[in-house]
Structures are given as structure tokens and as C-alpha cells.
Amino acid sequence: MHLKVVLTLGVILVCDAKLPRLRQHIEPNHLPSNFAQNSQTARPPQIEIKSLKTSRIVDQYKVRHRRDVFDSKSYESSLIWAHSERLDDNGDVLLRWVNSDSSITFRLEARTRGYVGLGFNSARNMRGADLVVAWVDDRNGNAQVLDCHGPEFDDLAVADEVQNYELISGYQNDTHTTVEFRRQLDTCDKQDFAIGEDTVQVLWALGPEGSDGELPKHVKSGSKPLRLLQPVAKPQVPLKSWDVRLNNLTIPNVMATLFWCKIFKAPDLPKKHHIVGYQPIIDSRPIKNNRLYEKDSSSPVHHMVLYECADDPDKQLWNEWADGDGFFGPNRPSQWATCVTPIAAWAIGSKGEYLPENVGITLGEKGGVSYYMLEVHYDNQALHEVLDSSGIKVYYTPVLRAHDAALLGAGVGVSALHLIPPKQRQYRTVGICSPECTENTMPTHGINIVSVLLHAHGTARKIALKHVRGTQELPIISEENSYDARYQQSRVVPGGRKFVKGDTLITECTYDSTSRDKPILGGYSASQEMCLSFILYYPRTELAGCYSMTPVKEFFETFGVKEFYGLTMLQVENIFLSSGSLENLPPQLETDMQLKYSEETVMQGDDQGVGLMKELVIREPAEFRNKSFMAHLNEMPWSETLLTEQIEKTLYKGMHMTFCKKRDDTWGAPIQIQNYPTYNELKTNETAEKSCHQKSVRLPSVTNTNSSPAKTPSSLAAILAVCTAIIVAR
Template sequence: MYLNLFLTLSAIFVCDAKLPRLRQHTEPNEVADTLKQNLQVAQRLQIEVKSEKTSRIVNQYRARHRRDVFDSKSYESGLTWAHSERLDGIGDVVLRWVNSESSITFRLEAKTRGYVGLGFNSARNMRGADLVVAWVDDRNGNAQVLDCHGPEYDDLAVADEVQNYELISGYQNETHTTVEFRRQLDTCDKQDFVIGEDTVQLLWALGPEGSDGELPKHVKSGSKALRLLQPVAKPQVPLKSWDVRLNNLTIPNNMATLFWCKIFRAPELSKKHHIVGYQPIIDSRPIKNKRVLEKDSSSPVHHMVLYECAEDPDKQLWNEWSEGDGFFGPNRPSQWATCVTPIAAWAIGSKGEYLPENVGIPLGEKGGVSYYMLEVHYDNKALHEVLDSSGIRVHYTPVLRAHDAALLGAGVGVSALHVIPPKQREYRTVGICSPECTENTLPDHGINIVSVLLHAHGIARKISLKHIRGTQELPKISEENSYDVHYQQSRIVPGGRRFMKGDTLITECTYDSTSRDKPILGGYSASQEMCLSFVLYYPRTQLAGCYSMTPVKEFFETFGVKEFYGLSMMQVENIFLSSGNLENLPPQLEFDMQKKYSEETAVQGDDQGVGLMKELVIREPSEFRNKTFMAHLNEMPWSEPLLTEQIEKTLYKGMHMTFCKKRDDTWGAPIQIQSYPTYKELESNVTTDNSCHYKSVRLPSVTKGNGSSTITLNVATILAVCAAILISR
């Protein structure tokens, strides 16, 4: 102890004597450069110390003879793996896992004879990640597993002092390395990732051949977004399938966004059946030089929704539509507006869904409806020509479940009135399902919510579905705090949630727009944004959709605009309420805007009013006169926090226009303009460190009495002290 103190004090005096004093008139740039260089030196020294510590811990592992190091060719866990995922997409790196209430067990199979690495992070890199590295010793066939982490400032693996991964088995053959290991969901170790309900970025890496614990730089690596704590709900009974898919639709190379809709007739069934799940069918074939190539992994399919259509006595017309190829979204027949009840919603990254065992969605004329509409959104920013036959495979069974279920769409109405300013770290928007809507459409005993699919686009980071009863917020029905647009799976609501008549649903999205220079508008394009939740519930009711958006007058006034040339606010509102329909405008204005819209459509597709924003010319106030509204938005000083905070507060807590749609496309409640509901927010229940019950076990020290190791630790302390002095001076 005295030796440590003596060395540390000596280091301080040595540092103080050896470091050059800053001159009285040193230029600021020179000071900054000197500090930067000193910090870089300190970081490099710190990396060297950490690397030495990692080697020391690896060597400890090699010297150990505990039970968790053995010739594991003769032993495997024998577990039934609940989940399996190809992390690299082709099967060279396969992860299998199963979890209990407190722990999770992994099996990692990789095409390598070096080390295999697995990491957990909220970002797609190693910095700050929780890492585990495993290998099989070429000399004796013994498996090893090492608990590591990634420093905040570099992409490397550093061994934890506390080792929280338990080896189960491991072996290698001529081509592959396989290891099984276990850890607690929450190890109570600050260097370990807490595995919970949120999406996690799973990192993987393969070391070069023979890299048994040396941890040289990996030769292959990647990441994949997953939720590890997923229930297994695949039915055990035989299922029938119905493929709802397009037939060789040509996606042109001049449209970045395309919506295509097609009507399908339900299978002929003699009795009521239940839909119990669905899977995507992605079948996109690029066309090059007029030649159709084989399927590839770059399909432009962005998301698909299958809707029920309300019954219509004119079956002949619907039969004709079901035999046709379909229509471009904005040009579909007006009767298709009755197809509003979603029954399956798929987005990028999803493998499909199976419903919980107690619910099913009725199918067929005898128990459901006769016609369905498939809506496919293509995100074709690369402007490729593609032949597409994608769709959804619906799984159904005659073995009926206990309850008829339905899917409810809720959130922010999709339109250009949904604006996210640029350069914002956390900007929130909300969509409200009003108590008037639920009071008019739900049964007296309410409904039971069983799962939720949360959906937004590329800059969303968090989504939650809030539950308000009267003036009290109840626990969130569902939430995602690490949203990844490339991984969208529905989330089971543990134990279900009773939702009563008169209750309110609030879908809240939080966006990170720091990478954007201009405002992002709401719309169907992948470059625009959404904020939606698809709620699976029972018993089935007439309610199909429940949304809100900012009223038009209040929206434009929030951005300081009072009047446009040629259009009243009422006319502008009618355009947005009709999804961008430009009919019944003044003739010259309609002609001009239709012409510009047709030019825009070649690239934008169905933009839900984005084109209109570019053509509205401001008349009042005078300081913005003769600017288009889009130009005005782009020129606002978005770097001013007071401005963006006030806009967020006004649009979030201000007035909302609410919509309540029934399955037959009639209104479940009148369109209303109402203020944001007043309620007592639920206090967050943050888990404290005292809740940790798992006691981590440190490796037995082999440095006791070893002078070199002790000096290494003291050197680390000395370097840290010197770095602090450098920075302070």
C-alpha cells in the first residue's frame, strides 16, 4: 500500500517537473492542439494498458482447470432452442437461444477456426458494447469464453475484470466453431448490457484461423437488429395457407415511391376459419437490358398491409377487380375506400407473425368477409426496373380459437401536416385515439389488447403506446426505446391489457433528425415519416382506425403563416382530408397544380400533400409574402432551441383533429377538434441497483505476489494521474 502511494506521489512530481509550462502568450490554437495531442497519447497508453490486462485475463483462462473448461466434443447442453437467426443472412453465422425469467442461453455456430465474437449494443458498432469472445484451443480442444466490452473511443475488445458468462460447451471441426454459453439478463455489472424487451443491435465477428484468445482484428463482422425476449407462439396444429400476392408487376425505373393495390377474393370455405398468422413472400426480380434476372436481396418492397373490405351487394364488380392486376394507389376505384380494416401488417425486417393461442381473425364469407385488399409500398430510391410478385402468405385453420380478434390502426394521420424539424436530438409527435371514439365503438366490458406492432420510418428512435383512463395515465401498453426501422416485429403485451369504453390511446414517437438539414414531412415514402401502432385485440368490434392530426389552421399558424394566395384555409383543409385530392379548386390553380403534381408523381409517388406544400404561396404575413410554404419551412432557424421547443409543445400539447373509422368506412364518431387530454402522468418506475440479485464472480487472481502485474496496475494509475495533470495544465 505504501509502495503504491509512494509511486503515485513520485509520478505527480515527475510529471510536474518534466511537463513544459505553458507560455504566458500561447496562442489558443496551439493550446488546443497540445491538449488534443496529450489526450491522444493518454488514450493510446490506456489502450495499451487495457490490452495488456486482456492478455493477462486470457492467460489466466489458459491456466485454469475449473469444471467449465473441458473437452466438450462429448458434451452438449441438449437444450431445445426456442429461437434461431442467421446473423449474416447466409448461414455462416447462426445464433440460437432460449431464455428463462432471469437468464439467457446462446448457441453460436460460425464458419471459422478462429475466435467467434458476439456483442450487444444500442448502436451498430463496438464502442461501449457488451462483448463475449469464445474459441476452441487448437492444442487440446478445450473451449473458452471471455467476457469483454468495447471502450467508448475505439473499436476493440477489452476483457472485463468481472467475468459474467458461463461456458456450457464448445467444439470445432474442419470448418466450424460452435460454442454454448449462458448469462444473466441483468448481471448488475456496469460493463454488461441489460437484455430486456427493447430491440438490441447484435454484433458478430469472426477471428482469423488460430486466433485462440489472442483477439487480433476480426476478418468478418456485421450486425443485426433483434429482440431477444420473444414469445414462441407458432401453433402446433396443421395449418392451411392462402397466398395473397401480386403477379409480375413491373416497378418502373422513374418512381422512387410506388403504392400498388389489388383486390383478392377469400378462399371458398364451408365454415368459419381463423387466421392465426402470416409470413411475407418477397419475390422481386431486377430487369436489366430487358432481361429478367433471378431474385436478389435488394427488393424494393418496404411494407405491405392486407385489409378487409366491407361487404358490397355488387359482387360482380368485386369479382372483376379480384381477377385484375390492381391499381396504382391514388388511382384505385373509390369503392376500395371501404377496405380499411387491417388484418396483417408487414414491414422490413419482420419474419411475419403468429397470433397468441387464444385469438384468431375470422376468414371467409361464412365467418369473415369476402374480399380483401393488399397494399404494397415500394421504396425504389435506386430507380431500378423490377418485376415483382411479392405478397403475404396467410395461415389459417378450421380449429377455432377462443376469441375472434381484430386489428386496430392508431396514431398520427399520414399526411404532410406531420412535420419533424431538422437538427433535433429528441423531437416528439403524438397521435390520439379519442375517448369519444372508444366510447361509441367499444362494448360495455371493453376489449383486451394482446399485441402491438409499432411503426415509423428511418429517423424514429422511440415509440410508445400510452393508455389514459379518465385523468390518470396507466402503465404503457407497449414501448420500444431502441427502434430500428429495419426490424419491425409485433410485441406481445404480457398478460394482455383491458381497455375500456372511454379510454384514450396515445401513440408517441421520438425522432433523431440531427443528420437532416431540412424538415421531414409525414407521408408514405421512406424519406418521409410515420407514427403508427397496429393493435391486435379481442373481441372483434366495428372499430378499424383511430387517428389524429393537427388542424390545418392551427398547423400553419404554428409556423407563422395566416393566409395563402388563391386558397382559403378551408380549401386547404379539404385537400388534406381527401388525401391530396385536387378537385373543386379554382380552375387555373387546379390546372397548374395538377400539372406540377403529375411531374412530381413521376418521382415521389403518392406523397399525401407534400407536393401541395411546395405550391402553397404565402400571402400573409408580409415578411413571408410570395414564398412557398416549403421554402419558408426550409429557411426557418431550426438551430434555435427556443423555436423548436415551442413548435414541439404547440403541436404536441395543442389542438388535435381526431378521426374514428369503422370497418364499413363510416364514422364511429364525428370528426372533432379537441385539445390534448389532461391527465396525471405515470411516474417512471426505474429499477435500482438494489434489485440486482445476481452476484458476479471475479476470476481468481494470479497477480498476488507477482511484482510485474502489480507494477502494471500502478502504471495504469500513474498514467491516469499524468493525463489529468496534462489536461488541467
């Protein structure tokens, strides 16, 4: 027995002696940073210590933890991957995954023969990120994974002392490295990222050839927002499809924002069908120097909504519109106002949606002709000329689902009265779907909410759809605490949610405007903001949209303004109620205002009153007299916390003008000005005990940070030598 121990220790000593020794001036071990922002300054001593410690753990991990090292060329898992995403534009990094209630398993396929790094973070860089580094040894084909994390203060990888990633398989060929591994969703390790329902920034990096565990600086890296825990809802039965797309629309290089609307006639179906899903059709081809190029990944399509139009006996006129090319949003015919019921809503980053298996949206319900309006928003801030034929592919089936579903739009009415001050870390706005609206439009037994698409623009960080019944807030229907406008997929509501007559819906958005120097106004441009929820529910009702905004008089008084030259507050209100149109003004005043509109306003297209804000000239009070309202906003002391807190409180908790729009463009309830609802907020138990059953391995650590790194292996060898001598002596 003693002889076996001596021989074992002897082998360990020989292996340890063959390990590559750390150089005195070792390069830091980098992993991905989405931006090239690696610090050029000298690193603090604690960073150097952690870097050396990482190399030491890597060395020890290579030799001693054979449970995660095997000849993986002969093995590959037989898992069925529920999801797959290309993490980069070229398809060099492909991530597949499948999850259970407690764990998640990944398959990473990358064009590299060095290491491949994967990370999870709430930010788009590796500071504070959970990182895993995998490689396949070029000499023997053995695969390995190493659990790491990024320090809060630098872009480098530090090995975790508790290893929570378990290798399943791994191999490489002449071009690619493929590794499969798993982890618990929540390892209860503070150095790991807890994977939950929110969007996560998935980081990736490719090491140079031969970088097996040495962790030199990556050669490629990036990030992509994804929600890893999402159900699989794609039907297995054959589906019919209907392409609702534009035909060679030229996007001019003089408009930064463009809305285009076109009418489509649905397939002539003999009986009722169900729409069960849709996918985007992105077909944008740039035009440069009068030459048309192949389509690329830089499409200006920002979002698309397909609306159902109310029945109209004048079929001839609608057929003519269906045969035409469409209209610029603000110039569309007034009859198109009846196209208000959304049936499909796509935004940038989404791959489309498939409805849960128990619901479908009706198509051809009466066996006659139905009409739909496609609204496409182009964000063309780069002012490129583009030929576009984008749209939505609608999937439908004659095999009817159990319930007729519909989409309901809710949130903050899109207008310049939706304001976010600059320099704010967490500024909140809110839109209300009033109890009067739901009382008048909901069926006796209420509706069942099955999924929600939360939508805002680039400064939004959180969105929540809240539910109030009477004076009590119920659990949140849907929320996103790490919102990224680059990735907008609907969220299934687990178990569904019963919503009854008289209940209130509240869409709350939280913004980070610290990078902005001027206030952000609501609007369709990507430089403006929104706060919306698209709610899929059943059974279908007559309700199409339910919104609120700050009343005009209260809005301007919040910023100390009482009167403008040439316009009464009632006239200003009428402009905003007509989506920024100047048509309701006296003829001469309309002409004057049109002439005053700047070139920038024209570039921004349908600006929902943003241009008007720049032309309104203050008359009262005297201290702001003769300033435009936008100039007044730009000069306000936004760094004063008391000021911004009071503005947020007034616009959030103050008066709201509510709108309740039915499918035929009539009102489901009168427009009302009412106080923010009073209710008991839901109390959450954030200190609840969590049960953790992670599978982990604690790696050896360097505890004597004052020792020279080069001496550490020798010290370990000396300790083992003493142990050997003691055993021999016995």
C-alpha cells in the same frame, strides 16, 4: 500437505513461464464494428493500458479458470432452441437462443476456425457494447468464452474483470466453430448490457483462423437488430394457407416510392375459420439491361398491409377486380375505400406473426365470398427496375380459437402535416384515439388488447402506446425504447390489457433527426416519417382506424404563416383530408397545381401532400411573402432550441383533429378539433432496487498500470517464488 502446496505452486510457475509474453508494441484487440470506422489516429495511453490488460487477463484466464475449459468435443447440450436467426446475409453466422425468466442461453454457429465474437448494444457499433469472445483451441479442442466490453471511445475489446458468461459446450470441425453459453438477463454489472424487452443491436465478428484468444482484428463483422425476449406462439396443429400475392408487377425505375393495391377473393369456405398467423412472401427479381435476374436480398418491398373489405352486393364488380392486376394507390377505385380493416400488417425486418393461442381473426364467417385488399409499399430510392410477385402467406384453421380478434390502426394520420424539424436529438410527435371514438365503438365491457405492432421510419428511436382513463394515465400498453426500422415485430402485451369505453389511446414517437439538414414531413416514403400502432384485440368491433393530426390552420400558424396565394385554408384542409388529392379544387386551379408538381413529386408517388407543401406560396405575413412554404421551412433557424421546443409543445400539446373510421368506411364519431387531453401522467419508480443473482468469476487484474506489461508475469512469478520459499521454510 506442505509438499502438495509446493508442487502446485511449482506447476503454476512452469505454466506461467510458458505463457506467450506480450510484445512491447502490441496490436490493439479489435472486435466487431458494423462500419469500417476504426480510428487511424494514435490511441490515448488509457486505451493502450486497457488493451495490454485485456491480453493479460486472456492469458491468466486460459490457465487458471479450468471450470470453463473442458474437452467439449464429447459434449453438446440437449436444449430445445426457441428462436434462431441468421445474423448475416450468407448464413455464415447462425444464432439460436432460449430464455427463462432470469437467464438466456445462446448457441452460436459460425463459419470460422478462429474466434467468434457476439455483442449487444443500443448502437450498431461496439463502443460501450457488451461483448463475448469464444474460441476452440486448435491443439486440444477445448472451448473457452471471455466476457468483454467495448470502451465508449474506441472500437476494441477490453476483458471484463467480472466474468458473467458461463460456457456450456463448444467444438469445431473443418469449417465451423460452435459454442453454447449462458448469462443472466441482468447481471447488475455496468460493463454488461441488460437484456430486456427492447430491440437490441446484436453484433457479430469472425476472427482469422488460429485466433484462439489472441483477439486480432476480425475478418468479417456486422450487426442485426433483434428482440431477444419474445414469446413462442407458432401453433403445433396443421394449418391451411392462402397466398395473397401480386403477379409479376413491374416496378419502374422512375419512381422512388410506389403504392400498389390489389383485390383478392378469399378461399370459398363452407364455415367460419380463424386466421392464426402470416408470413411475408418476398419475391423481387431485378431487371438490368433488359435481363431478368434471380431474386436477391435487395427487395424494394418496404411494408404490406392486408385489409378486409366491407360487404358489397355488387359481387360481379369485385370479382372483376379480383381477376385484375390492381391499381396504383392514388388511382384505385373509390369503392375500395371500404377496405379499411387491417388483418395483417408486415414491415421490413419482420418474419411474420402468429397470434396468441386464444384469439383468431375470422375468415369466411358467413360461408360466402369475402374480399380483401393487399396494399404493398415499395421503397425504390435506388431507382431500380424490378419484377415483383411479393405478398403475404395467410395461415388459417377450421379449429376455432376462444375469441374473434381484430386489428385496429391508431396514431398520427399519414400526411405532410406530420413534421419533424432537423437537427433534433429527441423530438416527439403524438397521435390520439379520442374518448368520443372509443365511447361510440367499443362494447359495454370493453376490449382486451393482446399485442401491438409499432411502426415508424428511419429517424424514429422510441415509440410508446399510452393508455389514459379519465384524467389518469395507466401503465404503458407497449413501448420500444430502441426502435430500429430494420426490425419490426409485434409485441405481446403481458397478461393483456383491458380497454374500456371512453378510454384514450396515445401513440407517441420520438425521433433523432440530427443527421438531417431539412425538415422531415410525414408520408409513405422511407425518407418521410410515420407514427402508427397496429393493435390486436378481442372481441372484434366495428372500429377500424383511430387517428389524429394537427388542424391545418393551427399547423401553418405554428410556423408563422397566415395566408397563401390562390388557396384558402379551407381548401388546403380539404386537400389534406383527401390524402393529398387535388380533386376538390376548382378545375383551373387543379390544372395549375398539377402542372407545378415537380418531377420529384411524381417519383415519390402517393406523397400525402408533400408536393403541395412545395407549391403553396405564402401571401401573409409580409416578411415571408412570395416564398413557398417548404422554402420557408428550410430557412428557419432550427438550431435555436427555444424555437424547436415551442414548436414541439404547440404541435404535441395543442389542438388535434381526430378521426374515427369504422369497418364500412363510415365515421364512428364526427371529425372533431379538440385539445390534447389533460391527465395526470404516470409516475415510474426508476430507482427501484434490482435483485441480481449473477453467476460470476472475478479475474485477476493488473493494478500497477505504471509497470511494463512484459514485466508483469515475472513479477507474479517472483511473488509466487517468495510464497514458495516461506512455505518451505516452515
